[in-house]
Amino acid sequence: MGKVDTASRWGNVNDEAALEEPPEHLRYRRALHFRAAMRELWADRVVVLSLTERELKARYSQTVLGFAWALLAPVTLMIVFSVFLRRVTSIDTEGVAYPIFSYVGLLPWTFFQGAVSTGGTSLISNTALLNKVYAPREVFPLASIATRLVDSACATLALFALFAIYTQAPAATSYWAIPLLLILLAFTTAVTLFVSAATVYLRDLRHALPLILQLGLFVSPIAYGVENVAARWRTLYVGLNPIAAVIDGLRRSVLYGDAPNALYTSIAAGSSAVLLVGAYVAFKQMETGFADVA
Amino acid sequence: MLPSGAVAVEHVWKRFRSDRRKQRRAKDLFERLGQRASGAAKASPWRWVLKDIDFTAEPGESIGLVGVNGSGKSTLLKIISGVMFPHSGRVRTGGRVGALIEVVSGIHPDLSGRENIAVYGSLLGLSRRDITRRFDEIVAFAELEDAIDRKVKFYSSGMRMRIGFAIAAFLEPEVLIVDEVLAVGDASFQQKCLERMREVLQSGTTLILVSHDLAAVGAIATRGLWLNDGRLAADGTIDEVLGEYRQEIEKHAEERAHVRGEVLLTDLHVEGPDGALPTTNELCTISCTAHVAEERTVSLFIGVSQGAATPIFVLRHDTRLEAGATNLRLEMPHLPLPAGGYFLWFAAYLGSSWKHELSPWQPLGSMQVVGSHIERVPRAIVRLSPMFVEARWSHDG
Numbered sequence: 001m002g003k004v005d006t007a008s009r010w011g012n013v014n015d016e017a018a019l020e021e022p023p024e025h026l027r028y029r030r031a032l033h034f035r036a037a038m039r040e041l042w043a044d045r046v047v048v049l050s051l052t053e054r055e056l057k058a059r060y061s062q063t064v065l066g067f068a069w070a071l072l073a074p075v076t077l078m079i080v081f082s083v084f085l086r087r088v089t090s091i092d093t094e095g096v097a098y099p100i101f102s103y104v105g106l107l108p109w110t111f112f113q114g115a116v117s118t119g120g121t122s123l124i125s126n127t128a129l130l131n132k133v134y135a136p137r138e139v140f141p142l143a144s145i146a147t148r149l150v151d152s153a154c155a156t157l158a159l160f161a162l163f164a165i166y167t168q169a170p171a172a173t174s175y176w177a178i179p180l181l182l183i184l185l186a187f188t189t190a191v192t193l194f195v196s197a198a199t200v201y202l203r204d205l206r207h208a209l210p211l212i213l214q215l216g217l218f219v220s221p222i223a224y225g226v227e228n229v230a231a232r233w234r235t236l237y238v239g240l241n242p243i244a245a246v247i248d249g250l251r252r253s254v255l256y257g258d259a260p261n262a263l264y265t266s267i268a269a270g271s272s273a274v275l276l277v278g279a280y281v282a283f284k285q286m287e288t289g290f291a292d293v294a
Numbered sequence: 295m296l297p298s299g300a301v302a303v304e305h306v307w308k309r310f311r312s313d314r315r316k317q318r319r320a321k322d323l324f325e326r327l328g329q330r331a332s333g334a335a336k337a338s339p340w341r342w343v344l345k346d347i348d349f350t351a352e353p354g355e356s357i358g359l360v361g362v363n364g365s366g367k368s369t370l371l372k373i374i375s376g377v378m379f380p381h382s383g384r385v386r387t388g389g390r391v392g393a394l395i396e397v398v399s400g401i402h403p404d405l406s407g408r409e410n411i412a413v414y415g416s417l418l419g420l421s422r423r424d425i426t427r428r429f430d431e432i433v434a435f436a437e438l439e440d441a442i443d444r445k446v447k448f449y450s451s452g453m454r455m456r457i458g459f460a461i462a463a464f465l466e467p468e469v470l471i472v473d474e475v476l477a478v479g480d481a482s483f484q485q486k487c488l489e490r491m492r493e494v495l496q497s498g499t500t501l502i503l504v505s506h507d508l509a510a511v512g513a514i515a516t517r518g519l520w521l522n523d524g525r526l527a528a529d530g531t532i533d534e535v536l537g538e539y540r541q542e543i544e545k546h547a548e549e550r551a552h553v554r555g556e557v558l559l560t561d562l563h564v565e566g567p568d569g570a571l572p573t574t575n576e577l578c579t580i581s582c583t584a585h586v587a588e589e590r591t592v593s594l595f596i597g598v599s600q601g602a603a604t605p606i607f608v609l610r611h612d613t614r615l616e617a618g619a620t621n622l623r624l625e626m627p628h629l630p631l632p633a634g635g636y637f638l639w640f641a642a643y644l645g646s647s648w649k650h651e652l653s654p655w656q657p658l659g660s661m662q663v664v665g666s667h668i669e670r671v672p673r674a675i676v677r678l679s680p681m682f683v684e685a686r687w688s689h690d691g
Contacts, residue, residue, distance in 0.1 A: 019346055022307040022382035030379070050416040058404040061445075129400040132393065133417055134376040288379040291372060292310060 030288050032281060041136050051143035056150060070151035071158050074106040081223045091224050096255045097166040103159055104254060105222035105247045111152040112188045112243055113213050119144035119192035120209055123200050123290065130290055137287050141196040145189060171257035180249045180260060183269050187242045190275035197286040200293060221247050235267060242268035296388035299353030299468040299500040301374060305346055305383035308369055312341035343369050345524040353388070356501040358515030358532050360508065360539050365521040367504045371471050374502065389468025392419060401458050403447035407438055410446055414461045428464050435486065436460035456483060463490045470494055472503045509679065512536050513670060540600065540635050555653025557592060557642035558585040564661040574665025574682050578629035584622050586615045593648060596624065597639040598631065600680050605639060612646060630682045632668040636661050
């Protein structure tokens with residue numbers, strides 16, 4: 001059993017006088033080792049799965065409708081849009097039934113909105129655990145996102161029902177949905193990570209969030225199409241709101257048999273990727289203080 | 295790289311905001327701006343809770359961490375387990391750190407015991423395979439065989455606590471952190487926890503234990519660390535450290551104690567044979583002066599304790615005290631105490647019915663005993679009472 005060797009940099013403090021403040025060179029700095037962090041997260045994937053399972057089981061326990069609730073929220077909005085909004089404004093759906101048109105917009109939006117609202121508060125609602133058990137903290141927001149993925153998968157069933165009702169089939173170009181959904185996932189993860197960490201420090205966000213998300217429903221092209229946005233603003237619009245590009249791309253590929261707009265899609269992909277990396281770094285930086293304030 | 299099971303805590307500092315509010319409000323911001331504008335210096339809002347903590351735990355060592363409430367013990371444990379980050383310095387550990395803590399607060403009431411075990415097992419670092427393999431053991435440990443498929447919200451509080459603890463008890467980390475677990479559960483469950491800790495220790499796990507039960511710390515740990523106001527006040531063998539710590543807390547108790555009651559004892563003097571220090575298994579004499587305002591028939595109680603509220607033994611003396619001062623002498627021909635620091639307590643009651651309290655139970659003073667040391671089983675977790683038993687061994691043939 002050898003004596004543990006401590007590096008000289010750490011051993012050089014003058015032990016004679018009791019210091020009142022730590023010397024500056026000892027200041028703890030969070031070094032972000034991206035690969036190590038990813039490896040740790042991968043090792044803890046089972047934790048994310050367990051938390052997801054817990055959230056799913058607990059959320060619908062003692063409810064009569066159970067998973068049907070995942071379907072009810074977007075379907076209700078779709079009906080509201082179809083019945084009321086269509087009466088007051090005219091939206092050109094290019095021959096596609098409006099319920100399908102709006103539902104394709106509602107699906108990604110419901111996922112984003114759900115993930116951000118539950119994921120955003122996932123850290124502050126798990127403070128008891130955060131203060132006791134070590135795990136990479138991103139497992140909590142990630143589990144919320146995974147939960148909403150399952151919900152959205154359920155909600156997609158309604159889309160197939162709509163296709164059947166309006167006797168339309170998804171277009172052959174539907175495979176474009178895969179990269180588009182990846183963009184959506186990246187953007188959602190970025191926002192959820194950032195919001196969850198920021199909410200720990202600024203609890204106001206918890207109250208502001210539902211309001212902001214409600215506005216988002218109207219700022220995104222869900223009830224209307226991207227074409228309704230003035231042409232010169234569209235590039236900026238999809239850059240700031242990648243969901244707009246995702247919804248537009250989904251409509252083009254699934255409903256119209258077209259490829260997604262290359263410019264919009266690449267802008268959305270680029271900005272989502274940048275946001276994801278930035279949000280992750282910010283999350284890891286803020287993480288050092290979670291246990292102090294939570 | 296550190297050897298597996300080692301912990302190096304290197305000049306760790308930690309501070310918290312001393313204003314109690316955890317949230318900053320817009321109002322504070324304006325106040326700060328106002329102060330800055332008027333040039334008023336504000337007292338630092340930070341309070342240092344850990345100051346320059348520096349020690350190294352060797353693999354397989356069992357360390358007892360003691361200190362009064364608020365001395366920074368739990369903060370240090372949180373930093374070692376990675377839940378909290380230090381302000382300065384760093385902590386390195388060889389291998390996984392596990393914490394033996396109750397996770398009652400994290401148990402989800404809407405899930406069954408079975409589902410909770412799966413979720414919390416993985417959160418605490420057990421793999422799915424481990425959980426499946428040890429599931430029956432965990433359930434048996436928690437004594438929940440009949441209730442495992444019931445939702446946790448229908449559990450009694452005792453069951454809830456046991457399930458939380460049982461999951462944590464099956465971790466097999468290289469470094470185990472134990473914070474005040476000896477307060478969990480009824481006597482038989484505590485015994486089980488100790489048994490489990492002993493098993494974990496025997497597999498060579500490094501242990502860092504925090505408890506206010508000094509007898510338990512003394513029995514489990516081999517090395518002691520004493521945290522006093524955020525600083526490491528002592529680091530040595532558990533007996534040395536506990537001795538120093540007990541002296542300190544008893545000194546405080548003595549300072550706080552103001553003698554009160556109708557019967558007062560003063561001029562306490564404790565001595566061993568021929569005026570030497572009190573010695574194990576030798577004659578010990580306690581002398582003091584009793585004061586009463588008027589003649590009383592009293593029962594005097596004198597007790598001896600060691601760093602805990604429960605005395606090791608209490609002696610009673612029924613007597614009649616004349617008004618004024620009376621010199622009392624108490625002789626114990628064979629002092630049944632091993633070497634160490636002890637504390638004397640006293641109380642007085644009227645007559646023999648003990649219904650009327652004359653002087654409440656109060657500290658009287660301290661004494662230092664020399665002689666034989668208490669024996670303990672290496673690496674076994676047993677609570678020992680500090681008492682000396684005269685015994686002889688013999689061999690046949």
